[in-house]
Amino acid sequence: MRLRHLLFLTQLPFCAMxxxxxxxxxxxxxxxxxxxxxxxxxxxxxxRTAELLTHVLDMETGVRGFVIAGQPAFLxxxxxxxxxxxxxINGLRGDATLGDENRARLGQVTDLLRxxxxxxAQPEIRLRAERPAEAEALVRSGRGKRILDQVRAGVSEIEQTLRQRLQSMDANAQAQxxxxxxxxAGVAVTLLLLSVTITLLTSRLLTGPLAALGRGTQRVTDQGAVTVTERGPRExxxxxxxxxxxxxxxxxARESSAHAAAELGRRNAWLRxxxxxxDALQAARSVQEGAAILTRALPHLLPGTSGQLLQHNASRNLLLPAAAWGEGMSTPGPDRCWALRRGETQGGEAGRPFMPDCAAQEGTYLCAPLFSHGETLGLLRVHPAPGVDPEGLRGSLNDVARQVALALASLRLQDRLLQQSIRxxxxxxxxxxxxxxxxxxxxxxxxxGEEALSVVALDIDHFKRLNDxxxxxAGxxxxxxxxAALRELAPPGSTPARPGGEEFTLLLPHVGVAQAAALAETLxxxxxxxxxxxxxxSLGQVTVSLGVxxxxxxxxxxxxxxxADQALYAAKRAGRNRVVVAGAPALQGQAARS
Known part of the structure; x- marks a missing residue:
């Protein structure tokens, strides 16, 4: 029987199992x-039942807030x-697993809400706009609360039924x-025992011939090159x-492997x-911080070189230095850079007439473009020292350029997303x-630090009328x-913000109330x-009221x-177009000038 047939037969029980x-x-x-x-x-x-209760609460608080404040925003x-x-409700009703009892309760909840x-709800909204006293009387009657209490009780019964079902399902799932x-576990133990049995039987059949072959090659393994005398019969x-x-x-092969292992070790260390x-670039929080990391890392990753990292400014069409190491290098323009034009690493030597005039750089240089998702990010430009092979450097430069491009794209995206999230x-x-x-x-x-902190709250006067x-x-x-006026007058370190609508806020660290009031009057x-x-x-004269x-x-x-908001409201009540400091009288602009 051939070896492959024997091995196949020994695997049949294992495959069946x-x-x-x-x-x-x-x-x-x-x-x-x-x-x-x-x-x-x-x-x-x-x-969904929790979401339904949330919507009921939102509707109840919205109507109640409107009745109390009378402002449509509360609705x-x-x-x-x-x-x-x-x-x-339709989503719950359409679920076939809800059950007839819960579906009936859901119908009652729907009827109560309607x-x-x-x-x-509708009478209170209508009466608040026409006869506020009657709306408040309707609220005090407690009828709406009684109905909504029944709604909440019905939803709670549905939720209790579902939780009981969930507990039963969890218990069943745990049992399964x-x-x-x-x-x-039983299958694993059975397969393990079967595998051990088959392995022992197969190894017993094969170890005899393999042991004989091992003894014959042991001398070569122990001594390396061994020469035996070529004598005796022809065979x-x-x-x-x-x-x-x-x-x-x-x-x-041993010598070649040793050399390759040493080279692989150096390559692995470089890759580490x-x-x-x-990892360091991924932890950076800004392009500037990433550039500082590259300034320290690139001389180590590209030994025997000097160079610079140039960042592309698309709006100005410039390559701006972001990091540099070693000797200074000139900065080419994007239009004259053939590496950016061709989208691949370019190398040349200044003074050679057949090379593109990328920059007036003495000696040999290599330029690796930095791209990400079709966007031009910049250029990594290195100048090898004498004795450093540029072609041997090209592969390392390309690997570094890929990592730098990914990091630079990530940092730019991170900065854009940060600005979008806070602006x-x-x-x-x-x-x-x-x-x-x-x-x-x-x-x-x-x-x-027991330092001052002031806030200026401002609001455009009659903004609704301007919009209408x-x-x-125009609004x-x-x-x-x-x-724009607020941004121009905001001192360094302050936070000019627009919380919403026509309202603005200026947060002033290290600024006292008097200085904040003067700044508010200037604004x-x-x-x-x-x-x-x-x-x-012409939109006419636009004024603002400010609270400090x-x-x-x-x-x-x-x-x-x-x-600050209360001071702003006081400025509104006092006639608008003025500054009110919390706890002080209004400062009207015209009176101050007179």
Whole structure:
């Protein structure tokens, strides 16, 4: 029997066992997947019941806020909930696994919500606009609360039923998991025993001949090149010659392997350094920080060179130095750089007439372009020292350039995303999220170092009338002009922000209330003097009202913003176009000038 036939026969029991194990495990896994799918469906139903309660709460608080404050903005949660809760109810009703009892409860909840909208919510909204006293009386009657309490009770019963079902499913799933684990363990043990048995039998059949072959080659393994005397019969001489040839080949292979291993070790060490550079660049938070890392790393990764990293400025069509090491090099223009034109590493030697005139650089140089997703990021330009082979350097330079391009693209994207996340797209000022973050940091710094912290809150006067008269585009133009004035007057280290609408805020660390009030008056006068026009139409005089507040000892950021807002409201009540300091009378611009 041939060896391959023997090996095939020894594997037949193992293959049959593997096939049987697959069938058993597949059945257990299918049951496990079905149980998990049922659990997932029930969890989705629970999430929808929670979402329904959220929409009910939004509608209730929206109506209540509108009745109390009378401002249409408070109705936004109500209208969102009114539009969203039917979708959630339809989703629950359309789930076949919900059950008849829960579906009946859901119908009752739907009827109660419609009753509350028809008998309570809509009348309260209508009466608040026409007869506020009657709206408040309707709220105090408690009818809406009783209906919504029934709604919440109905949803809670549905949720309780679903949670009981989920607990039962979890218990069933755990039981199936235990069965699956026991089945898997049994299959694994059986396969292991079968594999060990087959291995022992096969090795017993093969180790005899292999041991004899090993003893014959041990001398070559231990001594390297071994030469035997080529004498005796012809067959023996041929065998001795073949053995001597093999022995010399083994020795040459050893020497070649040692050289290759040493080269591979150096290459692996270089790749580890490159990987460390990649990790460091991924941890950098800005292009400048990444450039500082490259300034230290590139001389180590590209030994025997000097060079520079040039960053491409698309708006100005310039290559700007970002990092440099070794001797200084000239900076080429993007239009004269053949590496950027051709999109591949270029090398040349200054003074050779057939090479493109990339830059007036003495000696040999290599330029590796930096691209990412079709975007030109810059150029990595190196000048090998005498004795360094440029062609041998090219591969390392390309590897480094790829990592630098990826890191530079990531840092640029990170910077763009950061700016998008903290900037208002219309005005370019900081948004509410960044303002709140800076306010929290400013309060901690101010109280820790007992330093001043002030806030200026401002609002464009009669902005709604401007929008209604000239249109929203004109209103946006006014917002942009006022934000430009705020940005120009904001001192370094301050945070000019637009929290929303026509409201602006200026956070002033290390600035006292008096200085903040003077800055606010300057801003008020600057805006008052603006000549605003849109599409050739004059928008008339635009003014702002401003409130100023300072952080008292032990105060909070929320209290500081609230104080500035109250001062702003006081300026509005006092006639607008003026500055009010929290706890001080209004400062009207015209009175100050007179």
């Amino acid at each position: 593997v096939l049987a194990a697959f069938v058993i495990l597949q059945g257990s896994l299918d049951r496990r997947v079905q149980a998990l799918a049922q659990v997932s469906e029930t969890r989705t139903q629970l999430e 936004e949660p109500y209208y969102r909930g009114e539009a969203a809760y039917p979708v959630v 009753q509350w909208q028809a008998e309570v 998991l235990g069965q699956f684990q026991r089945t898997l 023996y001489r041929e065998l001795a010659g073949a053995f001597n040839l093999m022995s010399r080949g083994v020795q040459e 350094d490159l990987a460390q550079l990649s 208002d797209p219309l005005t370019g000022l900081f948004n509410r999220r960044h303002l709140e973050s800076q306010l929290a940091e400013g309060v901690v710094a101010a109280q820790g 008269t000239f249109g929203h585009d 946006d133009a006014a917002l942009v002009r006022v934000s 008020r006068a600057r805006v008052e003097g603006l000549d605003l026009a849109h599409d050739g139409i 507040a300072g952080l008292p000892p032990g105060g909070t950021g929320e209290a500081l913003i609230a104080a």
